[in-house]
Amino acid sequence: MALASLKQILDEAAKGGYGVGAFNVNNMEQIQGIFKAAQELESPLIIQASFNAVKYAGLKFLQHLMKAATETYPDVPVALHLDHGPDFDRCKTCIELGFTSVMIDGSLDYSSKEKKKPARSFEDNVAVTKQVVDYSHQFGVSVEGELGTLGGIEDEASAQKVMLTDPEQANAFVEQTGVDALAVAIGTSHGAYKFKEKPIIDIERVKVIHEKIPHTPLVMHGSSSVPMELTEKLNTFIVVSKGKDDEGGPYIDFLGKKYYIDQDYSIARDMVYDLFFKNRLKKTMGVPIESIQMGIRNGVRKINVDTDGRLMVTTAILEVLCSQPEKFDPRDYLEPSREAIYNMVKGKILAFGSAGRSKDYKPKSLKRMKKVYEK
Ligand code: G3H
Ligand code: 13P
Ligand code: ZN
Numbered sequence: 001m002a003l004a005s006l007k008q009i010l011d012e013a014a015k016g017g018y019g020v021g022a023f024n025v026n027n028m029e030q031i032q033g034i035f036k037a038a039q040e041l042e043s044p045l046i047i048q049a050s051f052n053a054v055k056y057a058g059l060k061f062l063q064h065l066m067k068a069a070t071e072t073y074p075d076v077p078v079a080l081h082l083d084h085g086p087d088f089d090r091c092k093t094c095i096e097l098g099f100t101s102v103m104i105d106g107s108l109d110y111s112s113k114e115k116k117k118p119a120r121s122f123e124d125n126v127a128v129t130k131q132v133v134d135y136s137h138q139f140g141v142s143v144e145g146e147l148g149t150l151g152g153i154e155d156e157a158s159a160q161k162v163m164l165t166d167p168e169q170a171n172a173f174v175e176q177t178g179v180d181a182l183a184v185a186i187g188t189s190h191g192a193y194k195f196k197e198k199p200i201i202d203i204e205r206v207k208v209i210h211e212k213i214p215h216t217p218l219v220m221h222g223s224s225s226v227p228m229e230l231t232e233k234l235n236t237f238i239v240v241s242k243g244k245d246d247e248g249g250p251y252i253d254f255l256g257k258k259y260y261i262d263q264d265y266s267i268a269r270d271m272v273y274d275l276f277f278k279n280r281l282k283k284t285m286g287v288p289i290e291s292i293q294m295g296i297r298n299g300v301r302k303i304n305v306d307t308d309g310r311l312m313v314t315t316a317i318l319e320v321l322c323s324q325p326e327k328f329d330p331r332d333y334l335e336p337s338r339e340a341i342y343n344m345v346k347g348k349i350l351a352f353g354s355a356g357r358s359k360d361y362k363p364k365s366l367k368r369m370k371k372v373y374e375k
Contacts (some may be wrong), residue, residue, distance in 0.1 A: 003070055004099035004363035006079040006142035007372075009044050009179040010217035010301040012361050018353030019296040022046035022219075023345060024083060026307035029334050031065050033341030035073045041355040042348060046101075046302060048081040050264045051090050063097045077363045079142070083304070086110035095141050100366060103144040103183070104132040119149050119161065122169060129177040136180070140369030144302070147173045148185030150222050162189070164202060166360045171212040174181070181217045181302060184209055188222035188287055192231070192307050195285040210299030217301035224307035226286030230315060234282050237318040261367075267288040289351045296352065303352055309341055316340035 013020050023034045025047055038045040047066060054062050061320060082102040085091040091102040106125035108117035120128075137145050143153060148165030165184040174182060186202040188194060222331050233301040243258075244250045251258040291304055320333040327333065349355050364372075 002074055002077045003296045003366075004044070004077040004079055005101055005140060005366060005369045006081055006144065007045065007300075007369065008361070008364050009046060009077060009079050010181055012044070012357070013301040013354065014217055014299075016353075016357055016360065017293070017296075018357060019168070019301055019303050019347065020044055020046055020354050021348045021352055022048050022083070022302050023305045023309060023348075024048055024050065024080060025062075026056050028065055029338035030309060030319030030341050031069050033338040034345050035069045035076060037342045037345035037349060038076045038078070038358070040360040041349045042075070043349045043354040043356070044077040044358050046081050048083040048103075048304070049308075052081045052095075054082075054094070059097060064206070066117075067098065075358060077358055077361070081144075083306075086131070088128060088131050088135070092135065094177045095136060095139060099141070101142040101144070101180075102132065104129050105146050105183075107146040107149050107183075107185075119163060122147075122173070122300075126173060126176045129173075129179060133178045137373040138370065140316070140371075140373065142180040142369070143178075144181040144183060144219055144223060145173065145177055145179035146150070146183035146185075146219075146221075150185050151189035164205060165209060167205065167208045167212045169272065170209045172243060174213050174216050179216070181219050182209075182213065183219040183221050186220070188220065190222045190307070192224075192226050192281060192286075192311070193284050194222060194226065194287065196283070197285065199285055199288055199291060201287060201291045201295075203291065203298060204299060206295050207298045212217040218299045218302045220287075220292065220295050221304045221305065222287065223292055223303045224286045224305050224311075225289055226284055226307060226311065227321070228285075228347045230308075230311050231281045231284065234311060234315045234318065237315075237322045272345075293351065293353075303348070305348060308344055308348075312340040312344045313337040 009020055025031050033049065034047060049062055069077055079101045080099045082091060082094040084105045085102050086105060091104050101125040103262055106120055106128040109120050110117060112118055112242050133143045147170055149161065149163045162185065164186060170182060184206065186205050187200050206218060243253060249260060251260045317333045317334040320327060320336055
């Protein structure tokens with residue numbers, strides 16, 4: 001088994017000048033697809049679950065799925081990481097479950113009932129992050145902290161107001177907390193809707209932060225590329241258009257087939273149209289791979305990807321269900337979803353430069369990492 005700590009994986013990445021993908025998981029197929037890609041390309045890996053994912057799959061289920069993967073793929077050095085740990089208690093729960101690394105997201109106040117969370121003060125962020133660091137390091141578990149806030153509209157880890165990371169504060173934050181890695185806000189956001197026309201990512205800020213804290217690996221959240229081919233493909237499965245022609249009057253075009261309707265059914269027609277058309281993905285842009293590669297050249301070592309995986313899975317499933325509507329065996333559409341994730345992760349591993357790096361080092365046990373922290 002090649003369980004590794006996040007600290008070791010990222011420190012090795014810093015030595016080698018590459019980045020490591022941190023992929024979010026919720027189910028078995030995602031875990032299997034990601035591990036298969038890492039194994040084939042001999043890449044280290046960070047597999048991460050948000051607390052919502054832990055709740056969705058069930059604490060024990062997710063723990064055992066991840067454990068099964070580490071046993072099946074013993075050559076992949078892998079960190080099991082909690083993404084956006086909202087508070088000390090939930091970080092502690094995941095450490096007890098066997099995660100080798102946690103993120104405490106002290107940048108936001110997760111106790112707020114609002115959908116978008118208010119930012120926490122620098123002092124409060126330092127206090128909760130240090131509490132998690134002191135606890136985790138006793139067990140050799142690594143900690144990622146976050147300074148600055150990311151926007152985004154689809155998940156809980158979205159701030160009411162975007163605040164880019166202040167490089168001076170980054171220095172003080174790392175000194176006062178002892179975090180192993182720092183997530184920085186540089187203009188990216190979570191979810192599919194990052195940029196409308198042109199991505200604006202503050203690589204200059206990454207450079208300055210890296211100069212201030214050269215020994216702390218930086219983390220880029222919200223790093224999905226949201227490829228246009230993918231969103232366009234996804235839209236083709238759900239587009240309904242309405243029209244009128246001489247042959248049979250008004251119709252709904254659903255997946256390329258015309259369904260003629262009587263005027264009396266116009267309410268139903270509008271309902272179907274709203275249901276499908278309004279739910280289409282809007283035009284959007286994600287983070288270009290080149291920007292991530294520039295980040296990597298300037299100290300980014302962990303690259304968080306969730307949305308691209310979600311889009312891949314959904315597109316693969318819709319493709320089967322729409323082209324072969326007679327299928328109802330879940331394996332018929334879950335297998336292609338596993339394959340889609342596998343292909344996506346392979347592409348990211350190659351782009352981030354971590355391919356062929358898994359044999360560069362031997363993963364240190366958490367016991368050994370504990371000794372590293374004691375020094
Ligand atoms: O940054 C957040 C991740 O994309 C996880 O989202 O809380 O919906 O699992 P989630
Ligand atoms: P994306 O939504 O861009 O995939 O970002 C995921 C993320 O940052 C998880 O922490
Ligand atoms: Zn994130």
